[in-house]
Amino acid sequence: MDIIKAFEETNTREPKKRDYFYVTNLGSCPRQVIYNMEGREAEPYTVGELSRFQSGTFTQRNWEYAWNRKGILLAKEFYIPALWGKPFFHGRVDDLLYNLSFNEEFLLNCNVKGDAKFLKSIKPTDIILLEFKTARSNAFSYPNKIAKLSHKLQTWAYQIHLEEFFPSLTIKEHAFLFYVDRDGTNKPILHILERPDKDLLRIEATKLIQAYRNFKEKDILPPALSRNLKKVKIGGLSKVKLVSNWKCNYCKYRRICELPEYKSKDNVIGTVKGKSFVPNKNYDEFKMKDFINDDEIKSLIQKEEK
Numbered sequence: 001m002d003i004i005k006a007f008e009e010t011n012t013r014e015p016k017k018r019d020y021f022y023v024t025n026l027g028s029c030p031r032q033v034i035y036n037m038e039g040r041e042a043e044p045y046t047v048g049e050l051s052r053f054q055s056g057t058f059t060q061r062n063w064e065y066a067w068n069r070k071g072i073l074l075a076k077e078f079y080i081p082a083l084w085g086k087p088f089f090h091g092r093v094d095d096l097l098y099n100l101s102f103n104e105e106f107l108l109n110c111n112v113k114g115d116a117k118f119l120k121s122i123k124p125t126d127i128i129l130l131e132f133k134t135a136r137s138n139a140f141s142y143p144n145k146i147a148k149l150s151h152k153l154q155t156w157a158y159q160i161h162l163e164e165f166f167p168s169l170t171i172k173e174h175a176f177l178f179y180v181d182r183d184g185t186n187k188p189i190l191h192i193l194e195r196p197d198k199d200l201l202r203i204e205a206t207k208l209i210q211a212y213r214n215f216k217e218k219d220i221l222p223p224a225l226s227r228n229l230k231k232v233k234i235g236g237l238s239k240v241k242l243v244s245n246w247k248c249n250y251c252k253y254r255r256i257c258e259l260p261e262y263k264s265k266d267n268v269i270g271t272v273k274g275k276s277f278v279p280n281k282n283y284d285e286f287k288m289k290d291f292i293n294d295d296e297i298k299s300l301i302q303k304e305e306k
């Protein structure tokens, strides 16, 4: 797909309402999920974002092509219409691998994280679920942090589903999260996932279902993600800055949420002078929007005194 087509398909289609979740919604901001389900208008994707999506898809297809030629790709894009036996969650497993052995070339060329001993136990008849992710090269500088909770939840949800509803498949107890550098400068990271945490999965799924019910039945939106108050030194003075959650920085609904701009100078809300706080003009505005309250400021100043 060329970039113009990607733009047309992504940015010019009418937002649609839906009444089910995607498995990839697990671990996301519940408010963001509801905005999306309700078809609220999101910020358009930029050309840079669209080309990153495209290169991510291309990278994945490239790897799948190589796995297929080697005879280790059993299935890809495996559609799952219902999770936990209910049509609330829809999803698509990226890849199912088989015929693998410890000496498989692509495994040997990865930076392996997690329980590497597991690789030695793999037999060719075992089926391994793999979720494919691409990331910017700087993410590879922190290999132990690359596997986000949302990636784990998504993969576990698929894994459990395949075990429960396709008992004829022998899915190994550990799935792979496979991270490929979009810029091609680092070798891939193969994160061997822990066994599924079924309790955590249910908690996260229930959180989303409950948030959606509250919205539909009582018109209550989930709260905005928590943001922090940060002390910064500017011109030798101790200032207080409002910093929104990092996830909000990448969210296409941040305008609807009216959150403070990430890294903006306008987020400095006042100056600490000894035991007192001198608010800036924007302090009341942020307070009215419920982004800050006086008690938080008090406790911040007390911390400063200690």
Ligand code: SF4
Binding pocket: 029, 030, 031, 032, 035, 223, 224, 225, 247, 248, 249, 251, 252, 253, 254, 255, 257, 259
């Ligand atoms: S801007 Fe933040 S709080 Fe608002 S929907 Fe997006 S992620 Fe959630």
